[in-house]
Amino acid sequence: MAASAQTTGAQATGALPTVRRLVLYILFFTLVTVAAMGASGLLALGMSPGETAGTGRTSALARAIAFLVIAGPLALLLWRTLSKRLLQPAESAAPAWGLYLAAMYATALITASTSSFSLLGTLAMGRTDGWGQDLAAALVWGGVWWWHQRIWRNARIAPRSLPNLPGILGSWYGLLVGATAVAFALSVVFSAALGTFFHAPSIGSPWWKGMLAQLPWIAGGLAVWWWHWVRRGMGLVRGGFADVALVLVGVLAAGAATLGSAGYLLYTFGNAALRGPSLQLLAPAPLALGTALAGSLVCSLAPAWFAGRLPGTLEAGRQVVSGLGLAAGASGLGVCINAALASLVPPLAGDNTRSLLLAGLIWLVLGAVTWWRAWRPGKPADPRGRRVYLVAVFGISAVVALIALLVAGFRFIEFLLEPDRLASGLLESVRAPIGLLTATALVSLYHFVVWRADRTVLETTETQADGALESILLVAGGDARPLRAALAKSTGARVRLLARAGDEYQATEEELAAAIASVDGAGPRIMLLIDGPGSVRAIELE
Structure with missing residues (x-):
């Protein structure tokens, strides 16, 4: 009897409950999604009966009814069982429950908000096509989101593992939507201003309608961000996934958008100055300028968001900025080497060496400045705090070097087998991978020296600590x-x-x-x- 009891207890605390929860929550997620799709499809057909006709309408109606009638009751029955189980601390503390709630919360929020913003933007432009589907999706998925945010706020069944994950995902999603819409809205304004200088013909809707179409996305995205960040207190959450999301979105995504758009904007202006300004050459400038301004706005808020965070989070943010600068600078160096090799061979058609060299110099300068300010070479740093960064640099460098070697080897063997096929010669065919390979080798060499120096410091510290008291x-x-x-x-x-x-x-x-x-x-x-x-x-x- 004792052995039997022990076996039962081992099974109850083993892998079986985890697998059971995963299966149940995946099934519940699927049922809720299918039922919501059926309800929104049925509601859309009722709101806009003239959009589909004949066989297409019959098929859509049958699919919507089947989804709703079959998946809806099954989802409700399963939820009754799950809600009773969630009253037990072991169930509500399971990570599977927290993951499900965050996944369905984010899915419903994204679907409902994008449908609402799309509907308002379309109406702002004076169009009504597809309004029934957008409104139906907004209403049904909005109801699913409201249901799950009530569950999230219910202290009896709210997840105890990953309790803030739904709010963290919602806040950063809203910020991404708002910032992206700001970038597109600014690009519309800058495009209109650019068109006045070059007297571009106006085709389609006026520019101000495009601006109005972005306003619901801006206001809605910022409202979603504010509701989660301020109202639900996600801005006060510290540690764990909150810090990871801050580094990924507030530093990596915003920094990459700002640095990339700024470099492309400078290249566009520089290329126009070399070849003569024209509407065709300056056409990418409005979107690049809008993206750079939106990204820099998010970056300007990052210091306030990092206040009170753990030192490791601050160091991670600094290393991400350093990595962005290093990637841009290494790419620019590779392009400069590519342009230098291109000047040694006669061009096939035209001469784009100057434009190529201009792009390389811009990325090299921007990346070097960004890397220098973030990495701060020459200043003392904790070797333990940048070991992960150095390993990541070595790993990415190895991947880039491998790809460059494969491309160069392929081109070399192709030239040996068919020298007449590559009329421009071997150097012309391998100059791009040679540039990348050279830049990657220099980056790896520098960081290898840093790694060796850090290793010496760590070994010295550990040796000195060998005799320390434990x-x-x-x-x-x-x-x-x-x-x-x-x-x-x-x-x-x-x-x-x-x-x-x-x-x-x-x-x-x-x-x-x-x-x-x-x-x-x-x-x-x-x-x-x-x-x-x-x-x-x-x-x-x-």
């Missing part, structure tokens, strides 16, 4: 807890307190330090015995 047994009378805390702070060792009976003898921190110094280097574990006033014995432990 644990101290303090034997004292009276209330020695303050003395124990001070000893742990000054030595960094684990301090255990063993109270003596029959006396109240204490010692000062200086007396304890002197006793420790008397056996310094003898071993990692010692005992400090307070015999009497001013008498402390240090005994090495095995």
